[in-house]
Amino acid sequence: MRWRAVLPWLFAVIGVLLLVLPLIGTPEYVVTLATLMLIYGIAAMALDILVGFTGLVSFAQGAFFGVAAYGVGVATTEMGITNFFAVSGFSVMLAVGLSVIVGLIALRAKGVGFIILTLAINELMWGLAYQWVAVSGGDNGLIGFVRPELFGISLSGTDSFYWFSFGVLAITGALMYLVVRSPFGLALKGIREQPRRMKALGYNVWVYQYMAFIVAAFFAGIAGVLIAYYNEFVGTSILNLAQSTQFLIMTILGGTGTLWGSLLGSGIIVALQNVISNYTMRWEMILGAIYVAVVMWAPEGILGVAQRLLTRRRRGRTAAKGVVEVRPGDEGTPQEGKG
Amino acid sequence: MAFFVQNALGGLAYGGLLFMVAAGFTLIFGLMRVVNLAQTSFYLIGAYVGLALLGDHVNFWIAAVGAGLVVLVIGVVTYGGLLHRFHTKDLTTLLITLGVSLILDDAALAIWGGDPLSVPSPAHLTSSMTIGGAVFPVYWLALFGVAVLVGLALWFFQQRTRFGAIVRAGVDDEEMVRGLGVDVNRAFYVVFAIGAFLAGAGGLLGGPITGVAPGLDGDLLALAFAVVIVGGMGSLSGAFIGSMLIGLVDTFGQALFPQLAYFTIFAPVALIVALRPQGLLGRKEI
Numbered sequence: 001m002r003w004r005a006v007l008p009w010l011f012a013v014i015g016v017l018l019l020v021l022p023l024i025g026t027p028e029y030v031v032t033l034a035t036l037m038l039i040y041g042i043a044a045m046a047l048d049i050l051v052g053f054t055g056l057v058s059f060a061q062g063a064f065f066g067v068a069a070y071g072v073g074v075a076t077t078e079m080g081i082t083n084f085f086a087v088s089g090f091s092v093m094l095a096v097g098l099s100v101i102v103g104l105i106a107l108r109a110k111g112v113g114f115i116i117l118t119l120a121i122n123e124l125m126w127g128l129a130y131q132w133v134a135v136s137g138g139d140n141g142l143i144g145f146v147r148p149e150l151f152g153i154s155l156s157g158t159d160s161f162y163w164f165s166f167g168v169l170a171i172t173g174a175l176m177y178l179v180v181r182s183p184f185g186l187a188l189k190g191i192r193e194q195p196r197r198m199k200a201l202g203y204n205v206w207v208y209q210y211m212a213f214i215v216a217a218f219f220a221g222i223a224g225v226l227i228a229y230y231n232e233f234v235g236t237s238i239l240n241l242a243q244s245t246q247f248l249i250m251t252i253l254g255g256t257g258t259l260w261g262s263l264l265g266s267g268i269i270v271a272l273q274n275v276i277s278n279y280t281m282r283w284e285m286i287l288g289a290i291y292v293a294v295v296m297w298a299p300e301g302i303l304g305v306a307q308r309l310l311t312r313r314r315r316g317r318t319a320a321k322g323v324v325e326v327r328p329g330d331e332g333t334p335q336e337g338k339g
Numbered sequence: 340m341a342f343f344v345q346n347a348l349g350g351l352a353y354g355g356l357l358f359m360v361a362a363g364f365t366l367i368f369g370l371m372r373v374v375n376l377a378q379t380s381f382y383l384i385g386a387y388v389g390l391a392l393l394g395d396h397v398n399f400w401i402a403a404v405g406a407g408l409v410v411l412v413i414g415v416v417t418y419g420g421l422l423h424r425f426h427t428k429d430l431t432t433l434l435i436t437l438g439v440s441l442i443l444d445d446a447a448l449a450i451w452g453g454d455p456l457s458v459p460s461p462a463h464l465t466s467s468m469t470i471g472g473a474v475f476p477v478y479w480l481a482l483f484g485v486a487v488l489v490g491l492a493l494w495f496f497q498q499r500t501r502f503g504a505i506v507r508a509g510v511d512d513e514e515m516v517r518g519l520g521v522d523v524n525r526a527f528y529v530v531f532a533i534g535a536f537l538a539g540a541g542g543l544l545g546g547p548i549t550g551v552a553p554g555l556d557g558d559l560l561a562l563a564f565a566v567v568i569v570g571g572m573g574s575l576s577g578a579f580i581g582s583m584l585i586g587l588v589d590t591f592g593q594a595l596f597p598q599l600a601y602f603t604i605f606a607p608v609a610l611i612v613a614l615r616p617q618g619l620l621g622r623k624e625i
Binding site for chain 2: 057105106108109110111112113115116117119120123124126127128130131132133134240241242245248249252281282283284285287288289290291292295296299
């Protein structure tokens with residue numbers, strides 16, 4: 001069977017498996033982990049819109065994720081908002097609002113400068129959460145909000161919250177799929193490959209990149225709302241370097257430019273973290289080693305490697321160049337300073 | 340007045356320690372296009388190693404050099420083992436250094452634990468001075484002085500030595516330098532070693548001000564970014580000016596808006612990026 005023909009079936013099987021996961025006697029902690037995987041997956045997939053489709057490598061995804069999570073904490077415990085949709089709307093808007101400002105600044109820089117600025121935003125948000133104790137609760141974080149009840153169904157249970165997260169993933173995943181398949185998404189791909197040529201064709205490259213940045217932040221915000229309710233707690237650890245950069249390694253590990261690869265990457269990282277944490281305290285060290293190993297030996301990610309192996313077997317040729325290997329000076333950020 | 344003098348001196352001292360980190364960061368990027376995210380992890384390791392040496396009654400300055408040398412070895416191993424082969428692939432090397440920084444942080448946590456430690460000033464510099472009604476530790480001046488000396492030494496190395504000329508030529512047109520038969524790879528190793536050494540030694544030198552704790556490296560990384568964005572990536576003098584500017588802004592920010600302290604450094608960064616994306620002394624094409 002051909003690779004392309006297998007794929008939809010594979011997705012269907014995985015999708016059905018995920019849907020019925022709590023029903024087939026899965027241990028509760030596995031369902032809890034699967035929920036985490038879905039939540040991280042949303043943010044990582046959204047990041048893929050930037051990394052894989054637009055060619056912009058951003059570390060700010062964790063900042064938007066974290067800020068939205070803090071939004072939930074602040075809205076519920078400090079502003080007294082109880083309506084779930086109001087809380088979510090507020091938190092997602094917080095992330096989007098931040099991305100509107102950050103995007104304006106970060107996209108002024110080119111190539112590596114953009115990456116550094118987005119990384120700096122992360123650290124700044126961490127610093128803000130750590131030091132602005134009056135709002136963020138500082139080191140203690142924010143506690144005292146619980147999972148909501150939606151349309152008469154309480155989400156406090158492990159299974160119900162899993163299905164809720166699955167539903168959100170299904171909707172946001174479909175939306176993201178539509179985004180990357182839309183003319184807008186195709187233009188992003190064009191910008192990834194040939195920013196100058198796209199500019200010559202009359203596309204306002206900067207606006208497209210800016211929009212992609214905001215779209216990614218929007219979905220990261222949704223995931224951030226979920227993680228806040230998942231933990232029923234928000235603390236500074238959500239914004240620390242290892243946490244907030246993990247989305248990028250999830251995306252790369254799965255395979256950039258595939259959207260679904262990020263979900264796979266999220267699943268692998270979450271599973272590894274929990275398996276390894278049973279044996280050792282040194283998860284962060286191993287995560288670091290995973291970064292190094294993936295970037296050195298499998299920059300095109302698992303889906304990329306799989307595709308390469310399958311293609312090679314069939315046609316005896318090598319394909320699938322890693323998206324990580326961005327050509328110097330062609331990273332997709334505006335080539336000219338004024339954009 | 341006392342408030343102003345106090346914070347101005349504190350800011351310069353803090354700028355001095357930032358320069359110890361940022362100088363290597365900017366030199367390494369300038370020559371090799373490697374964004375070394377592990378640079379502040381080098382600082383952290385340097386601080387811990389230096390502290391351990393102090394515990395063995397080693398002289399403060401010798402301990403700083405020792406910490407620098409230990410980190411230098413870590414740096415050279417990192418560069419030779421992981422980074423060198425990905426030369427010119429800036430994103431690949433950036434991600435590798437991120438992985439290395441996670442590994443080093445976790446190793447530091449495993450070896451030295453999670454409790455914040457304080458670093459004593461060197462014995463002969465523990466006294467205080469009074470200028471304009473402001474009382475401040477003499478060590479602040481010493482740290483600023485060290486940074487100036489390091490800056491001058493680096494400047495001399497870069498502008499007045501044959502090796503520095505190779506480095507500068509490598510920054511401008513690496514292929515041409517290779518074509519002329521110069522061993523640029525050796526320059527890469529030396530520059531990375533210098534950067535690691537400075538960060539490691541800076542760890543102990545800055546220790547009396549920053550202390551040592553897990554997470555310190557992330558804290559400093561944002562400040563180091565701010566320094567090189569303001570000063571311009573790859574520019575040594577830019578790194579010095581940026582360090583002092585960010586040191587001052589951060590110190591005054593801590594004093595005036597304690598809750599938003601960390602955030603105040605964002606203002607100059609945003610301003611510079613908006614008006615002059617390449618930084619004060621940076622070059623256009625970066």
